Amino acid sequence: MxxxxxxxxxxxxxxxxxxxxxxxxxxxxxxxxxxxAISKMADDLxxxxxPLGFVQPSIQSAVLAYxxxxxxxxxxxxxxxxxxAYDGYIKAIELMTxxxxxxxxxxxxxxxxxxxxxxxxxxxxxQRYIGEPTALPNIVDEDD
Numbered sequence: 501m502x503x504x505x506x507x508x509x510x511x512x513x514x515x516x517x518x519x520x521x522x523x524x525x526x527x528x529x530x531x532x533x534x535x536x537a538i539s540k541m542a543d544d545l546x547x548x549x550x551p552l553g554f555v556q557p558s559i560q561s562a563v564l565a566y567x568x569x570x571x572x573x574x575x576x577x578x579x580x581x582x583x584x585a586y587d588g589y590i591k592a593i594e595l596m597t598x599x600x601x602x603x604x605x606x607x608x609x610x611x612x613x614x615x616x617x618x619x620x621x622x623x624x625x626x627q628r629y630i631g632e633p634t635a636l637p638n639i640v641d642e643d644d
Contacts, residue, residue, distance in 0.1 A: 501545070501592075501595040501596060501598075501599045502542050502545050502546050502549070502554075502556070503557035503561060503562035503565050503566065504559055504562070504566055504569070504591065504592060504595050505538055505541055505542035505545070505592060506557065506559060506562040506589045507562055507566040507569050508538050508589075508591075509535050509538045509539050509542060509591055510570070511569070511570065511571045511585075511588055512531050512534045512535035512538060512585060512588070513531075513535050514571050514573055515525060515531050515571065515581040515584060515585055515642075516528060516531035516532050516534075516535060516574065517573075518573060518574060518575050518576055518581075519531065519575075519576060519577070519578055519581045520575045520578075521553060521577040521578055522577070522578055523578040523629070524578065524607070526578075527578040527581055527582060527629065530582070530585075530593075530625065531581065531585060533587075533611060534585055534621070537617065537621075537633075538592075540548050541547040541614050544610060545607065545610065545611075548606065548607055548610065549603075549607065550591060552603075552604060552607075569588075570593070571584060572601070578629065579629070579630055579631075582626050582630050583630050584628075585626060586626040586627070586630065588620040589618045589626070590622055592614075592617050592618055593615050593619060593622070596611045596614060596615050596618075597611075597615065599611060599641070600612070600615075
């Protein structure tokens with residue numbers, strides 16, 4: 501799971517540096533906030549895990565494990581950038597949920613905290629940017 505966080509961090513930086521077009525300033529900042537948060541999560545989990553016998557993944561092992569998840573460097577509009585960030589957050593949530601059954605209660609608490617944060621970012625902020633129906637308010641049209 502921490503190996504995937506390393507890949508997600510790199511992907512968010514790639515998206516941050518290469519976002520173009522409408523909404524640049526807002527999305528550029530959101531992606532920066534995202535890779536900063538992911539970096540802190542990975543750092544915290546690795547530092548908590550090492551005393552418990554977990555081994556920090558190398559960037560090489562992370563790349564080999566998640567090669568198909570690495571994003572190529574290319575310009576992307578805001579919609580595509582946020583959609584890719586959203587997908588990365590959802591995968592991180594899935595991996596954290598699986599890992600939650602295999603770790604101590606201290607790390608479970610941190611994972612729960614991180615899952616909550618990632619869900620909030622993905623399901624509310626990111627879906628709002630990409631216009632997913634689940635992020636839109638439930639508005640009923642009424643005829644007067």
